[in-house]
Amino acid sequence: MNESQMTAAAGSALEDIIHARRSVRQYQPNVAIPDETLNEILELAAAAPSSWNLQHWRFLVIKDQARKDRIKAIAYGQQQVSDASVIVVILGDLEANKTAADLYEAQVAAGTLPQKVLDTLVGQIEAAYQNAQFARDEANKNAGLAAMQLMLAAKAKGYDTVPMGGFDPAALVRELNIPPRYFPVMMIPIGLAAAPARQTERLPLSTLVVNETF
Numbered sequence: 001m002n003e004s005q006m007t008a009a010a011g012s013a014l015e016d017i018i019h020a021r022r023s024v025r026q027y028q029p030n031v032a033i034p035d036e037t038l039n040e041i042l043e044l045a046a047a048a049p050s051s052w053n054l055q056h057w058r059f060l061v062i063k064d065q066a067r068k069d070r071i072k073a074i075a076y077g078q079q080q081v082s083d084a085s086v087i088v089v090i091l092g093d094l095e096a097n098k099t100a101a102d103l104y105e106a107q108v109a110a111g112t113l114p115q116k117v118l119d120t121l122v123g124q125i126e127a128a129y130q131n132a133q134f135a136r137d138e139a140n141k142n143a144g145l146a147a148m149q150l151m152l153a154a155k156a157k158g159y160d161t162v163p164m165g166g167f168d169p170a171a172l173v174r175e176l177n178i179p180p181r182y183f184p185v186m187m188i189p190i191g192l193a194a195a196p197a198r199q200t201e202r203l204p205l206s207t208l209v210v211n212e213t214f
């Protein structure tokens with residue numbers, strides 16, 4: 001295969017994964033995902049793009065059965081939380097500006113970023129993060145990209161997922177001792193399906209797409 005054929009083959013594999021991913025709500029209990037596979041999934045999720053490359057996501061990984069059972073109650077009794085192998089709570093970083101200096105200083109040290117550019121970037125970022133709503137919007141938006149990538153990566157490794165917003169965030173923060181810098185954006189159970197997902201429909205492009213202007 002030449003390079004463009006390989007790219008096309010990878011493209012069609014990605015299409016298959018996108019179509020195969022569905023929100024699975026019934027999981028085989030007592031299935032362990034090997035740490036190596038889970039780490040590969042998390043690495044792929046973390047390869048998502050982010051504003052200023054601030055990587056506003058953190059992954060709170062829960063495998064302990066008793067803890068999953070307590071989180072099920074926080075998620076209004078949704079059974080998938082107990083039965084899935086792992087729950088990944090995607091956290092958004094409200095202080096992602098604090099990542100900037102360290103991140104860019106490594107690039108300055110490596111000679112790939114001039115100090116002057118670092119100073120300008122850090123100044124812009126600090127100014128933007130004075131606004132708490134901006135910080136929260138950024139965390140939500142960027143963590144969502146990692147969450148999507150995590151679900152596709154899991155599917156590529158043979159595991160199913162369901163994105164979940166149906167939980168009591170304050171109770172989750174208490175249960176998991178989440179510090180104020182972070183907030184739970186989404187919860188993603190990962191595991192092996194015990195029953196297929198419900199089929200869902202999508203709106204047609206004629207509804208979704210606006211060409212040029214409204």
Ligand SMILES: Cc1cc2nc3c(=O)[nH]c(=O)nc-3n(C[C@H](O)[C@H](O)[C@H](O)COP(=O)(O)O)c2cc1C
Pocket residue numbers: 021022023024025078162163164165166167186197198200
């Ligand atoms: C932000 C978000 C929150 C969601 N919360 C829940 C949830 O709490 N429980 C649940 O069973 N499904 C939840 N879903 C899954 C949606 O119902 C599902 O993605 C949608 O119906 C489309 O189905 P599909 O994912 O199988 O394509 C959520 C999805 C998203 C993106």
